[in-house]
Amino acid sequence: AQELRSPALLMLGMWEMPLVGAEMAAEMARYMASTTDVPVCLHLDHGPDLEVAVECVEAGFSSVMIDASQHDFEDNIALTRAVYELAHPRGVSVEGELGAVGRADGLSPEGMSEHSALTDPDDAAEYVERTGIDALALAIGNAHGIYTELPELDFDRLAAIREVVDRPLVLHGGSGLSDAQFQAAIRGGVAKINIFTNLALEATRRVAQRAALRFQRANALLKLCVLGHSYYFTMISYTLSLVEGTEQNSFLRAMSLLPVSFIISSTHKQTMNHDSWFVIRNSGGNFDDHSS
Numbered sequence: 001a002q003e004l005r006s007p008a009l010l011m012l013g014m015w016e017m018p019l020v021g022a023e024m025a026a027e028m029a030r031y032m033a034s035t036t037d038v039p040v041c042l043h044l045d046h047g048p049d050l051e052v053a054v055e056c057v058e059a060g061f062s063s064v065m066i067d068a069s070q071h072d073f074e075d076n077i078a079l080t081r082a083v084y085e086l087a088h089p090r091g092v093s094v095e096g097e098l099g100a101v102g103r104a105d106g107l108s109p110e111g112m113s114e115h116s117a118l119t120d121p122d123d124a125a126e127y128v129e130r131t132g133i134d135a136l137a138l139a140i141g142n143a144h145g146i147y148t149e150l151p152e153l154d155f156d157r158l159a160a161i162r163e164v165v166d167r168p169l170v171l172h173g174g175s176g177l178s179d180a181q182f183q184a185a186i187r188g189g190v191a192k193i194n195i196f197t198n199l200a201l202e203a204t205r206r207v208a209q210r211a212a213l214r215f216q217r218a219n220a221l222l223k224l225c226v227l228g229h230s231y232y233f234t235m236i237s238y239t240l241s242l243v244e245g246t247e248q249n250s251f252l253r254a255m256s257l258l259p260v261s262f263i264i265s266s267t268h269k270q271t272m273n274h275d276s277w278f279v280i281r282n283s284g285g286n287f288d289d290h291s292s
Contacts, residue, residue: 007039008032012056013196014046022059030060043095045194053083057092065095065137073123080131088132098127099139101172118157125164135168135192136161142173145197150176155184162189170194175201 001008010032012025020028026042033040044056044064053064066083068076080096087094099119119138128136138161140154151173161169168191174182175197185193 001038001040002036005038007041008036009041009043009192011043011045011194011196012061014048014052017052022055022061026056026059026061045196047083050079050082050086053086057087057090061092063087063093063095063134065097067097067137069097069100069117069139073127077127077130080127080133084132093134094132095135095137095170096127096131096133097137097139097172098124101137101139102143118154119161121157121160121164124161128165128167133167135170136165137170137172140171142171142177144173145175147176150178150181153177153181153185155188158185158188158190168192174198 010025010029012020012022016025022044029040029042041062042060044053044061046067047053047056047064048067050066053066056064064083064087066080068079071079076096076098080094083096084094100117102117117139119140124136124138127133138158140157140161141151142153143151158169169189170192171185171190172194174193174195177185177193182193
């Protein structure tokens with residue numbers, strides 16, 4: 001974002017809340033924002049109820065989405081309006097969803113609805129007017145997850161919604177769309193396109209790649225362990241240094257070594273005790289040279 005001079009939008013979904021939490025996410029976002037001069041926004045994605053919205057607003061989120069698309073029209077309006085009345089006095093913008101953006105596959109954690117229901121343009125005008133929302137998530141054939149084939153987006157429906165809604169439009173389920181569909185959506189008034197699935201797949205690929213590399217290095221060290229106990233101490237200390245290190249992904253790297261450490265520990269369990277572990281943990285040795 002800094003290099004491109006582009007605003008950055010950080011999103012936290014309900015599937016990540018148990019791992020991070022609203023308070024920690026807000027602290028991380030504030031720190032990242034302090035390192036750049038481009039605008040940084042922290043957004044709640046697919047919030048299911050008022051309680052979660054309250055938690056995120058109080059933590060300092062910039063915007064929240066309330067996804068009441070699984071409810072009927074009137075209940076959707078009532079819940080979305082309640083979030084609006086909570087958030088707006090505190091300067092927090094609100095995204096609501098009308099229609100239902102379903103799931104292209106059974107693995108996607110996104111969205112409140114299993115099945116899609118297209119957004120009705122007439123309902124959209126009333127929905128925006130009565131809720132006061134700042135952005136409208138719509139359903140025009142898009143879906144969360146991995147498409148088995150290129151979806152057919154209803155751009156005529158998008159144009160009809162754009163005619164009666166004067167707020168930014170949001171397209172969920174952007175992963176797997178073609179460049180032409182992206183461009184047509186933007187021309188039609190879509191201001192935010194979510195691509196969580198693409199980001200998650202790329203993150204998973206990179207974690208697996210790094211873990212495989214670490215395991216290869218660990219195997220090389222394991223072969224050296226048979227030459228003497230000094231290599232055994234090196235292996236254990238190296239693992240602990242990764243766990244306690246400050247490098248990004250150090251925990252993941254250490255995890256890739258744990259199977260090797262377990263094998264060695266099982267072999268030598270009669271010769272190691274807790275005092276030895278304490279000495280190794282506090283030795284302060286640097287074993288970053290993987291070739292040694």
